[in-house]
Amino acid sequence: MVTPLDLDQLRTFVAITETGSFTRAAEEVFRTQSAVSMQMRRLEERLGKTLFEKDGRNNRLTTDGEKLLLYARELLRLNRETLAAFDEESLEGHIRIGMPDDYADRFLPEIMTRFSRSNPRVEMSIICEPTVNLITQIQQGLLDVALVTDHAPAQMVRREPLLWVGSANHETHRRAVLPMAFGRPTCTWRQHGCTALDKIGRDYRVMFTSYSATAIAAAVLSGGAITIMPECSLRPGMRVLGEADEFPPLPDCVIGILRRPATQMDVVDAFARHITESLDNISATLIETSEDVDFNNGMRHMRRAKRMRPDHILPGW
Template sequence: MAAPLDLDQLNTFIAIADTGSFTRAAEEVHRTQSAVSMQMRRLEERIGKPLFEKDGRTNRLTEEGERLLLYARQLLRLNRETLAAFDDASLEGHIRIGMPDDYAERFLPEIMARFSRSNPRVELSVLCEPTPNLVHHVRNGNLDIALLTDDDVSEVVRREPLLWVGSTNHSTHEREILPMAFGRPTCSWRRAACEALSEINREYRVLFTSFSATVITAAVLSGVAVSVLPECALRPGMRVLGEHEGFPPLPDCRIGILRGRTSQTEVAEALARHITESLDNITVPLATEEAEGFDFATLSHRMRRGKRLRPSQVLPGW
């Protein structure tokens, strides 16, 4: 029977991947650089593959290293969750988190599952509102933490391309005056889309305005409007529109964490860590025909290396 992987080695491996340096990783794990190097030699021997390659002065992960990193993070997370489940001194309290409903639909199940397993004695209150409202709530002490579209004061934890989307079954994007469905005027995605359309002199008319992701999704899927959404908000029946159809590139969507002042500091930090880990663990589904034959690790690896949906790629379901 093969010997199990050493969690301490995996922890050091993750530190090197995150810092890009054996020296900085050694400081993080409180070991000497020679001890860290020895750990990685043993880990490479155990895996039977090279995990690092030199890139100037930094150590870059090989393809095998990228694959191992995904599993290493999962193993360390599971280890923490297991210990927490048997810890009589585990965290207790009440924490308030907010996020827009389009993020909640995609990210909240993973966040809640991981956090509740590790912290079964913590009550979680969730508020779903647009980013400007969430910023206001955090600053006024009504929320302890929020996951929101980055407003330049938050800690960015995920980046996704912002995409033009229409319906698979309709040609709404070909209309002379483009019908659009947007969030409220304060929405950064709306501003980016309007600026892009103005720059190419494309006529458009805003038909639907709502901060509800359900409303925007319904407008797109019914074929009455085009909208802009991050990859995480794509749904079956949506079509990604690209430059060859007359739609210019849009800036990336930056998703961040905004922390408030709270007496539940330990709980808030634990939740922030689970949010970051959960978003790192979530991949955007590729089209069915492209995803066939790939396991979770391969799909995650491809997304981490910048794999994006091609324009006009149809998402029939996942």
């Protein structure tokens, strides 16, 4: 019979990657640093794989270490969900959640599924509006937590390349005057796009304006416009446009969690944790699910997205 993996060892392994330090991980799991080092040696022996490699005075996760990290987080999540299913004192209550609909299609199913399994007694109210509206509602106490874009006070949970996108079935990007589809004038991505095009003197005209990501995507897929979106929002039939198409580079898109001021709700803390875990899981599968997107000259963005994964440089044993 195959001996199962030790969840305590996996918990320590994840703590090391999240804190970036064996010493800080030891504090997180209430063990000595020597005990943490011994746990990692036993875990490597159990798997028959090297999880860390020397990088100067530091240790870096190997390819096998990065692979294990995905499974370790999933196993720990399933363990929490199993215990929660039999916990009669599990979290209860109501949480009000907001996020832009650019993210809702991609992120919401994963987040909702994970959270509801672990917290079946919590009711969720969800709204999808632009970041500027979500910030106002957080400040007014109308939302408990929101996933927002490029807002400094928010806790950053994900960084993605921002891409120029057109239809894979049309040559819209070759028009003398580019037809553009954007969010409202307050949209940060719109401002980045207009500034970049103005800077290189590329002629364009805003043809479609909408808060709806679905409407923007429809304009693009029909060949009616070019737009800007983060990698997570790409859909089959879209084409990423790069420098060879005379489209300038754009800044990254930063996604963060914003909480209602002064909130001390355990359910909000739990939901924020589930957002982070869900986005980690989505990061692991994003490239696989993007196979139907034509990256054409935008392949540099795919390589860039891979480099944005944490290097997991860790202090010595």
